[in-house]
Amino acid sequence: MTTVLLHGFGLLGSSLARALKQDPTPVTIIGSDQNPAQLEYAQAHQLVDKVSQGLDLVPQADVIILATPVDQIKQTLTELAHRSLKPGTIITDVGSTKQSIVTASQALATTPAVFVGGHPMAGSHKTGVRAGRADLFENAFYFQTPQTNAERNAAQQLQRLLAVTRAKFVTITPARHDFLVGQVSHLPHVLAAGLVNQAQQTLQSDPLGLRVAAGGFKSMTRIAAADPTMWQSILLNNGPVVSAQIATYMETLQRIKTAIDDQDGNALLAYFQRAQQTRQQLEQHDDNRGAGFYDLFLDIPDQPGTLAHITTLLAEQHLNLVNLQILEVREEVNGILQLTFSTAQDAQTAATWLAPDYHIVRRK
Missing domain, CATH: 1.10.3660.10 (6-phosphogluconate dehydrogenase C-terminal like domain)
Incomplete structure (x- = not known):
C-alpha cells in the first residue's frame, strides 16, 4: 500500500486527500499542517489515516506532496534534506511557481529521494480545508517539470497515483x-x-x-x-x-x-x-470539447427555487450532469447558468426538457 504524506491541508491539499480517498486502490494518507484546526477537521472527516507533527512521519512516506505557499515549500525542501527518507521516495509540490522551487529542490541531491515539480491549474477563491473538493482537479491542466530520467519516471508514477483526480498532466520546463x-x-x-x-x-x-x-x-x-x-x-x-x-x-x-x-x-x-x-x-478552443464535454447555457431568473427546479428535471431524466456554474448574476436581473454534460445526447435531451421553461442562450 502506498503511503502519501500531504504537507498542508488547505484547499489543494485537502482536495487531493479527498480524491485519493475515492481511489479503489487503498492509499494511506498522513496529514501535516501547522494549523491544528485543519488537521482536526481532516481527521473528523476521515481525510487522513495518521497525523504527523511537522515532518516527524516522513520516514514512513512513499510519496510526499507539499501543498503550502511557495516560500514554505522551499523551506520544507531544505528541511527534508536533513530527514531520514525512504530510498526512492517521491517528493512533489503543488506550488504556483516552479523555477524557485526546482532550484530549492537541489538541496535533496544527496538524499535517496526524487523531486518532481508540480502545479495543478485548479483552485478557488475559497480557502482552507473545508473548501476542498474531490473533483477540484477534474479536467484541469496539471503541470509537471521533470528534468532527468529519474524524475520522468517519478512523474509517471505520480500520474498513476493521481489518476483518480482526472487531471490532464502536461510536462513543461520550469521557465x-x-x-x-x-x-x-x-x-x-x-x-x-x-x-x-x-x-x-x-x-x-x-x-x-x-x-x-x-x-x-x-x-x-x-x-x-x-x-x-x-x-x-x-x-x-x-x-x-x-x-x-x-x-x-x-x-x-x-x-x-x-x-x-x-x-x-x-x-x-x-x-x-x-x-x-x-x-x-x-x-x-475550450478543452471541454477535447475532453468530451458538452455545455448548455440557460438564461435563468434570479429567484429562489430555480436551480432546484432545473436539477430536479435533469435528475428525473437520469442525465449525467458533470458541472454547473452561474455566470454574470446580478440581483433582480436574469443570469446565465452553464450546464456541462458528458455526452452530446445528454446535452440535447436536457435542452429539450428545459426549453419550455427556460431560454437556451447557446450550446457548445
Missing part, C-alpha cells in the same frame, strides 16, 4: 511554466486586486459604493478574494516575469487612455474587436 502562468494567472490576480482596491477607494464616500457592483465587475474580480499570503508568496517568487508583464499591460492601458483622450473611435473599436475575437477563439 516556460512561470512565463505562461504569469500571463494567464498571476497577472490577472494582480489586476483583479487592483480593480477592487481602486473601486473601494474611489467609491468609499458614495453611499451606493460597491453595492451597485454588477455581474461583470464581480466576475472579473472574483479571484481577488483568494488567500493574500499565498499570492504574496507567488509574486515574490515569480517577480521578474510578472513585473515585465505588468509593464507591458501598463503600455496597453496608456494606449487606450490616449485613444480615449484623443476621441480616436477607430482605435477604440479595434481594441474591443480584437479582444472580442480572441475571447471567442478561447471559447472555441
Whole structure:
C-alpha cells in the first residue's frame, strides 16, 4: 500500500486527500499542517489515516506532496534534506511557481529521494480545508517539470497515483511554466486586486459604493478574494516575469487612455474587436470539447427555487450532469447558468426538457 504524506491541508491539499480517498486502490494518507484546526477537521472527516507533527512521519512516506505557499515549500525542501527518507521516495509540490522551487529542490541531491515539480491549474477563491473538493482537479491542466530520467519516471508514477483526480498532466520546463502562468494567472490576480482596491477607494464616500457592483465587475474580480499570503508568496517568487508583464499591460492601458483622450473611435473599436475575437477563439478552443464535454447555457431568473427546479428535471431524466456554474448574476436581473454534460445526447435531451421553461442562450 502506498503511503502519501500531504504537507498542508488547505484547499489543494485537502482536495487531493479527498480524491485519493475515492481511489479503489487503498492509499494511506498522513496529514501535516501547522494549523491544528485543519488537521482536526481532516481527521473528523476521515481525510487522513495518521497525523504527523511537522515532518516527524516522513520516514514512513512513499510519496510526499507539499501543498503550502511557495516560500514554505522551499523551506520544507531544505528541511527534508536533513530527514531520514525512504530510498526512492517521491517528493512533489503543488506550488504556483516552479523555477524557485526546482532550484530549492537541489538541496535533496544527496538524499535517496526524487523531486518532481508540480502545479495543478485548479483552485478557488475559497480557502482552507473545508473548501476542498474531490473533483477540484477534474479536467484541469496539471503541470509537471521533470528534468532527468529519474524524475520522468517519478512523474509517471505520480500520474498513476493521481489518476483518480482526472487531471490532464502536461510536462513543461520550469521557465516556460512561470512565463505562461504569469500571463494567464498571476497577472490577472494582480489586476483583479487592483480593480477592487481602486473601486473601494474611489467609491468609499458614495453611499451606493460597491453595492451597485454588477455581474461583470464581480466576475472579473472574483479571484481577488483568494488567500493574500499565498499570492504574496507567488509574486515574490515569480517577480521578474510578472513585473515585465505588468509593464507591458501598463503600455496597453496608456494606449487606450490616449485613444480615449484623443476621441480616436477607430482605435477604440479595434481594441474591443480584437479582444472580442480572441475571447471567442478561447471559447472555441475550450478543452471541454477535447475532453468530451458538452455545455448548455440557460438564461435563468434570479429567484429562489430555480436551480432546484432545473436539477430536479435533469435528475428525473437520469442525465449525467458533470458541472454547473452561474455566470454574470446580478440581483433582480436574469443570469446565465452553464450546464456541462458528458455526452452530446445528454446535452440535447436536457435542452429539450428545459426549453419550455427556460431560454437556451447557446450550446457548445
